[in-house]
Each structure stands twice: as structure tokens, then as C-alpha cells.
Amino acid sequence: MxxxxxxxxxxxxxxxxxxxxxxxxxxxxxxxxxxxxxxxxxxxVLYDAYAEDVDARIGRRAIERFRELSGEGDFRFHETPYLWFAHAGDEHRGGAIREQVPRMQHHGIDAALVGRAELVELAPDLETDDVGVAAVARNAGWTxxxxxxxxxxxxxxxxxxxxxxxxxxxxxxxxxxxxxxxxxxxxxxxxxxxxxxxxxxxxxxxxxxxMKPYRVQALTTEEGAETPMAYDATEGFYLRPDSGGLLVGDGTEEVESDPDGWDREADKSFVESATARVEARFGREVAVDRSWAGLCTATxxxxxxxxxxxxxxxxxxxxxxxxxxxxxxxxxxxxxxxxxxxxxxxxxxxxxxxxxxxxxxxxxxx
Ligand SMILES: Cc1cc2nc3c(=O)[nH]c(=O)nc-3n(C[C@H](O)[C@H](O)[C@H](O)COP(=O)(O)OP(=O)(O)OC[C@H]3O[C@@H](n4cnc5c(N)ncnc54)[C@H](O)[C@@H]3O)c2cc1C
The missing domain is CATH 3.50.50.60 (FAD/NAD(P)-binding domain)
Structure with missing residues (x-):
């Protein structure tokens, strides 16, 4: 064929x-x-933490293949847990996490709710006093x-x-x-x-x-930290360790983008707010190494x-x-x-x- x-x-x-x-x-x-x-x-950011059976199956198979390929050429799968959480008082997202985790477990996903002591052990550098509900998925990593x-x-x-x-x-x-x-x-x-x-x-x-393209943004910092990959569901941003620094993403524009005519540079407002969030989470100043925008696709x-x-x-x-x-x-x-x-x-x-x-x-x- x-x-x-x-x-x-x-x-x-x-x-x-x-x-x-x-x-x-x-x-x-x-x-x-x-x-x-x-x-x-x-x-x-790579994980298989999906609550729907078809998504869980795809996610698990993808991680399996990433892991098999790791070490070939320059490609590396960096084993790192994925933590996601909602702030105390955010009943809607906290409830969603509590509801998702047993469904993930039902599909064989290695996910679990995390108590305070485990949270501190998992993410010692991360400020988590405001976290109400948290969960971790361990079949995860980044590349x-x-x-x-x-x-x-x-x-x-x-x-x-x-x-x-x-x-x-x-x-x-x-x-x-x-x-x-x-x-x-x-x-x-x-x-x-x-x-x-x-x-x-x-x-x-x-x-x-x-299908509609939409713009999202990310940046990397010069300073790194001991941290799992983390998604703050209440504030809607995520981070992961990067080679030597951190990678932070959010800045979603919930409007349709022209697939050719869009701004490749990150917005100043995104860079400022993402930096402030990282500084608050790690309790110290960070310098931005690189920032950019890109397109995702919605249905x-x-x-x-x-x-x-x-x-x-x-x-x-x-x-x-x-x-x-x-x-x-x-x-x-x-x-x-x-x-x-x-x-x-x-x-x-x-x-x-x-x-x-x-x-x-x-x-x-x-
Ligand atoms: C900032 C940012 C962070 C993201 N983070 C993650 C993440 O952590 N995890 C995750 O799973 N996803 C993430 N995504 C989403 C992810 O990038 C996409 O879902 C994924 O890369 C899509 O891959 P693709 O092969 O479908 O498309 P693409 O990688 O976009 O490839 C499509 C290709 O088609 C080419 N093309 C288009 N038209 C033509 C044509 N007429 N003729 C020939 N070639 C053509 C383009 O040049 C392009 O190279 C992120 C996206 C952005 C922007």
C-alpha cells in the first residue's frame, strides 16, 4: 500500500x-x-493519568513505548511522578480529583490521592500549604x-x-x-x-x-528545583523539571487562532504571572531563560x-x-x-x- x-x-x-x-x-x-x-x-509532560478507559489505554501504551525508546539517540524518558492538586476551598476541582482517581485505578492506572505528609515528602521544595486535594500518578515522566x-x-x-x-x-x-x-x-x-x-x-x-487551533504558552527558568511534575488545577498552570531549570506552562487563549497568523512570542503578562507563581511555589526568585507560544487543537x-x-x-x-x-x-x-x-x-x-x-x-x- x-x-x-x-x-x-x-x-x-x-x-x-x-x-x-x-x-x-x-x-x-x-x-x-x-x-x-x-x-x-x-x-x-508525559503521563497516563486519564479517567476514561480508552484514554487510559492509549496513555499507558504511549508511556510504554516512550520508555522502550529511551536511550536511543538523544531521546530520554525522565521518570518523574505527576502530581496534580486543587487549592483548599476549591470544592469543584477538589471534588473532580477525588472522583477521577478511583476511576483511573479501575482502569489499572497507578494513581492515588495524596495526604499532607506524603505530599511534603513527594515535593519537599514546593510550597503546598494551600493545597486541599492532591493526587499522584507514578507512570509518568518528561522529555x-x-x-x-x-x-x-x-x-x-x-x-x-x-x-x-x-x-x-x-x-x-x-x-x-x-x-x-x-x-x-x-x-x-x-x-x-x-x-x-x-x-x-x-x-x-x-x-x-x-477543530479549532488555540494558542498556549510556556517558559523555562534558569534555576531548577527538586520537584515532581505538578499541575495546579485551581490556577491552571503546570511545571516540570527541565535540564537544569524548570519548565512552566499555561497562558491558554480560549479563542480560535489562525494556524498561520499567530504570535510565536509569549505574552509579557504570561511571563510575569508564570514567574510570580513559580516564585511563590518555591519561595525564591527565578530568572526566565526562554519563553514561547504554540498552538493546540480543540474539538x-x-x-x-x-x-x-x-x-x-x-x-x-x-x-x-x-x-x-x-x-x-x-x-x-x-x-x-x-x-x-x-x-x-x-x-x-x-x-x-x-x-x-x-x-x-x-x-x-x-
Ligand atoms: C507550549 C505547548 C506545550 C505543550 N505541552 C504538551 C505536553 O506537555 N504534552 C502533550 O502531550 N502535548 C503538549 N502540547 C501539545 C502538542 O504539542 C501537540 O498535541 C502535538 O505536538 C501534536 O502533534 P502532531 O504531530 O499532531 O502535530 P504537529 O507537531 O503540529 O505537526 C504537524 C506538522 O504538519 C506540518 N504541516 C501542516 N500543514 C502542512 C502541509 N499542508 N503540508 C506539509 N506539512 C504540513 C507542520 O509544519 C507540522 O510540522 C503542547 C503544545 C504547546 C504549544
Whole structure:
């Protein structure tokens, strides 16, 4: 089978690699460089702490593959627990955490509510006096997402994949061919993993997709700390250890972004508020090393759009801020479904007509 994959992010590269390893002929079209979309801007927080069974299964499989790949090339999976908490008095989010944890445990996820003594032991440098309800997931870690993209691109090439960077693909009406510089090339299947551009790309083939890109932000600090990865659900920001420093993320803009026309720089207000939060949590001043913005993709129900749009056009997007951590399992699912295996019914992209009005909800929100 000949397969075109549009987009060399974490999802497209994993799918390309898995398809080629299964013996298929794969060409990846990438308008920029490998990993130059959202993957190269992601925070690399990795966990399987999901309360829905399908999400838990995908999360667990993804972590398993990250762990297997760790040590190949520059890619490292840094084992680090994931802590999430709500402030005392935040009944809504505290209740949500209490309700989620037993559901996660029911799906075999290594998650547990954490009492005060354990919280202090787990995060000795973190100021947690205001925490009301906390939980920890231990099948978790972090990585530099660019190293995953580089590794998978190399492994895909070794398996026979042709990756054409600097090559913008345009779909033909109906979707079975890819047009580059006016020349059409037919494929048995075209898989669109074009991140924030996915709706635009499949739109060229005549399909409407219920997906909206939205902007999020992150920064790194020069100073590090002994800390697990942590998500403050009440204030809506997360942090993780980074090489030598900390990485902090939030700054979600709950409005639709144009996938080309958006500000790549972090907002001054985000940098100030994220820095203030870190300083309050660690009780000391920190200096910002780097800050940036990137795009995530939202859907009406928060679930991905993953599956066939027609007999030869397949789509994979709508990760609601969780696309990188699921990429190893999603890529595997794409490869299996393309080769006639089962997909994930709940993520069927045709469950929406594409013209739905819906609000953008931050992906980590409880
Ligand atoms: C600041 C930030 C922090 C994040 N943190 C996390 C995190 O901690 N954990 C997590 O799981 N997720 C995180 N995410 C989300 C994550 O980045 C995405 O969900 C994930 O990278 C999506 O991967 P992808 O392969 O689907 O898309 P992308 O990585 O965006 O790849 C799509 C590619 O398609 C290419 N493309 C687009 N149109 C065309 C075309 N017409 N022809 C050819 N190529 C095309 C683009 O150039 C791009 O390289 C974060 C995102 C941001 C911005």
C-alpha cells in the first residue's frame, strides 16, 4: 500500500515509522522541518493519568513505548511522578480529583490521592500549604519533544520512509492524491497529521472538520528545583523539571487562532504571572531563560478526531493539549487501522458535521 502522510510531527512520524516497519510504502510531506510544528514547542509532560478507559489505554501504551525508546539517540524518558492538586476551598476541582482517581485505578492506572505528609515528602521544595486535594500518578515522566521527533524521523527513514521537508502538500478534491507545486501524486491512502493546519488541509479536499487551533504558552527558568511534575488545577498552570531549570506552562487563549497568523512570542503578562507563581511555589526568585507560544487543537467534545473521512483519506488531530504524550500509541493506532485493523470508535472524526459552534476549553482543566 502507498501512503502519504501530511505533517512530520510526533503523530505523523510515529505512524510513518510503524507503517514502514509493517512493509508499507510511505512518503511524509512536511512544509517546514521535522518537528517544526506544535511538537517542537510542546512541554513534553508525559503521563497516563486519564479517567476514561480508552484514554487510559492509549496513555499507558504511549508511556510504554516512550520508555522502550529511551536511550536511543538523544531521546530520554525522565521518570518523574505527576502530581496534580486543587487549592483548599476549591470544592469543584477538589471534588473532580477525588472522583477521577478511583476511576483511573479501575482502569489499572497507578494513581492515588495524596495526604499532607506524603505530599511534603513527594515535593519537599514546593510550597503546598494551600493545597486541599492532591493526587499522584507514578507512570509518568518528561522529555524534550524535539528529540522524539528526530529519533522517529531517523528510525522511519531507516525503515524506508521518504521524508520530504520544505514541501507543502495540497490535497486534491476527495483526498486520494497529494499535489505539490501543481503536480499530483496518487496514493492508496492519505493521512493528514498536519496539527493546527489539519482542518485547512482537509478543507481543500472538501471536508469540514470540527477543530479549532488555540494558542498556549510556556517558559523555562534558569534555576531548577527538586520537584515532581505538578499541575495546579485551581490556577491552571503546570511545571516540570527541565535540564537544569524548570519548565512552566499555561497562558491558554480560549479563542480560535489562525494556524498561520499567530504570535510565536509569549505574552509579557504570561511571563510575569508564570514567574510570580513559580516564585511563590518555591519561595525564591527565578530568572526566565526562554519563553514561547504554540498552538493546540480543540474539538467540540474534547476527544480527538482520528479515523477515515473517506475510503482513502484519514485524519488525526484535536488533541486538546495532549497530542505529544499520546503520539506513540496514536501512531500505532493509525498504522493498524490503515492496514485494515480496528480504530477507536469514540474518536471517529465523522461524529461531527464540521460546522458545530463550540467553545475552546483548556485541555488540562478538570
Ligand atoms: C507550549 C505547548 C506545550 C505543550 N505541552 C504538551 C505536553 O506537555 N504534552 C502533550 O502531550 N502535548 C503538549 N502540547 C501539545 C502538542 O504539542 C501537540 O498535541 C502535538 O505536538 C501534536 O502533534 P502532531 O504531530 O499532531 O502535530 P504537529 O507537531 O503540529 O505537526 C504537524 C506538522 O504538519 C506540518 N504541516 C501542516 N500543514 C502542512 C502541509 N499542508 N503540508 C506539509 N506539512 C504540513 C507542520 O509544519 C507540522 O510540522 C503542547 C503544545 C504547546 C504549544
Amino acid at each position: 502507498s501512503v502519504a502522510i501530511v505533517g512530520a510531527g510526533a503523530v505523523g512520524l510515529t505512524a510513518a515509522h510503524d507503517l514502514a516497519r509493517a512493509g508499507e510504502d510511505v512518503v511524509v510531506f512536511e512544509r517546514g522541518e521535522v518537528g517544526s510544528g506544535s511538537t517542537g514547542r510542546a512541554a513534553g 524534550d519533544p524535539a528529540t522524539y521527533a528526530e529519533l522517529l524521523a531517523g528510525k522511519a527513514r531507516s525503515a524506508g520512509v521518504e521524508i520530504r521537508t520544505g514541501t507543502e502538500a495540497v490535497l486534491t478534491e476527495g483526498g486520494g492524491s497529494v499535489r505539490v507545486d501543481g503536480e499530483s501524486e496518487p496514493f492508496d491512502a492519505v493521512v493528514v497529521t498536519a496539527g493546527a493546519h489539519t482542518a485547512r488541509v482537509v478543507g481543500e479536499a472538501g471536508y469540514d472538520l470540527a 467540540p467534545d474534547g476527544d480527538p478526531l482520528l479515523g477515515w473521512l473517506s475510503e482513502d483519506l484519514y485524519v488525526a488531530t484535536g488533541w486538546q493539549g495532549h497530542g505529544f504524550m499520546r503520539a506513540p500509541a496514536i501512531g500505532e493506532t493509525i498504522a493498524r487501522e490503515l492496514r485494515g485493523g480496528s480504530g477507536i470508535g469514540q474518536f471517529d472524526p465523522t461524529r461531527f458535521s464540521g460546522d458545530e459552534a463550540f467553545p475552546i476549553v483548556e485541555g488540562m482543566a478538570l
